[in-house]
Amino acid sequence: MENSRRDFLRRTCALVAGVSVSPFAANGTTDTETEQAIKYAIIHDETKCIGCNACAEACRETNHVPEGVSRLSIEKTGPYGEYPNQYYHFTRHSCEHCEDAPCVNVCPTGAAYIDKKTGIVSVKADKCVGCQYCLLACPYDIRFINPVTKAADKCDFCQETNLKQGKQPACVEVCPTNALVFGNLKDPNSLLVSTLKTNATQRNKQDLGTRPKLFRITAKPGEISI
Amino acid sequence: MSRINWLLMLSASVLSLALMSQQAYCNDSTEQINNDSCMKCHKRNGKMQGHHALDELNLSCSSCHGEKGNHPKKPNDLMVFSADSDLAVATQNNACLTCHIPKKLADTEWTHNVHAEKVACSACHQLHPQADRIMTLTTKQRSDECQRCHSVQR
Numbered sequence: 001m002e003n004s005r006r007d008f009l010r011r012t013c014a015l016v017a018g019v020s021v022s023p024f025a026a027n028g029t030t031d032t033e034t035e036q037a038i039k040y041a042i043i044h045d046e047t048k049c050i051g052c053n054a055c056a057e058a059c060r061e062t063n064h065v066p067e068g069v070s071r072l073s074i075e076k077t078g079p080y081g082e083y084p085n086q087y088y089h090f091t092r093h094s095c096e097h098c099e100d101a102p103c104v105n106v107c108p109t110g111a112a113y114i115d116k117k118t119g120i121v122s123v124k125a126d127k128c129v130g131c132q133y134c135l136l137a138c139p140y141d142i143r144f145i146n147p148v149t150k151a152a153d154k155c156d157f158c159q160e161t162n163l164k165q166g167k168q169p170a171c172v173e174v175c176p177t178n179a180l181v182f183g184n185l186k187d188p189n190s191l192l193v194s195t196l197k198t199n200a201t202q203r204n205k206q207d208l209g210t211r212p213k214l215f216r217i218t219a220k221p222g223e224i225s226i
Numbered sequence: 227m228s229r230i231n232w233l234l235m236l237s238a239s240v241l242s243l244a245l246m247s248q249q250a251y252c253n254d255s256t257e258q259i260n261n262d263s264c265m266k267c268h269k270r271n272g273k274m275q276g277h278h279a280l281d282e283l284n285l286s287c288s289s290c291h292g293e294k295g296n297h298p299k300k301p302n303d304l305m306v307f308s309a310d311s312d313l314a315v316a317t318q319n320n321a322c323l324t325c326h327i328p329k330k331l332a333d334t335e336w337t338h339n340v341h342a343e344k345v346a347c348s349a350c351h352q353l354h355p356q357a358d359r360i361m362t363l364t365t366k367q368r369s370d371e372c373q374r375c376h377s378v379q380r
Contacts, residue, residue, distance in 0.1 A: 052368075053369050057365055083332070084328070084342035086332075086340060086342070088339075176373040
């Protein structure tokens, strides 16, 4: 009698332990699998950029960004050098899709999120209350309140528009000089990875530990003013 | 009633007179540049309708195109501003830079700076027509304009 009671207790304990551990084990494997699959990133080759603003226009059109705000802009500095041999520098100003995104960390409602499948930092407009914490938290100062939806808005690599249709983001598609390269960091055969391997690239404010995914192939340095 | 009729007729005649004078103005321009002797032959393609026709600028055809010299015999020293012109870009642009200052051009439009040595002004600007298309581009048309030259094969 005592023996069977001990057996019963032992078996029950084993069962409970097994049941409680199994979901963790299962979750763990699927998480790593999905995270491994896709991690989108973009390269802006500033040596190829001509400052035509086609990307900014295409972005506005594709994502229906209202006038007065923008998800993507090209900042121009210069002119450098003496006339008539002058040149400008063009820098892309848009979401850098940080892996450790401050905007997501501060969002009180969970509207700002990182898509687990693609690594895209995005906003659920219906969850956003417009508190603007994320606007302040973003070290790259790229977020804005969309005057139509009244929610925080930013570049999402066209995940609701072009990516859904199996196309490249609008800015990448339209660039006349192929200065933009978009792709999957996890795919060793992608143009993105091979471009990263063969070029020296920089990322903005890397010291903050945000791990941004907008890579810059920087143009030749400007003149030094003393 | 007759008074109203009279007023109506008067206003109609004034209007038609005004229209006629307008017509006359268009046909026979009063601008000095369009009464240049060149216009005797170049009636169709020579007329200056744009901003450069202003009398205040005191321009003649030769101000830009150079002195007549041998013309219409060839070879001559007349300057032709177009994409298929034999003239060097610098030679073409120097004609414009006689009056236009690079610094001012750069302040109004940054692209002047980067194209100064490579592209002729006439590649983008048209002086003879009434309106220069490049001055009234939308942002979309503007980037299309860049892509006319700056595009690579995919």
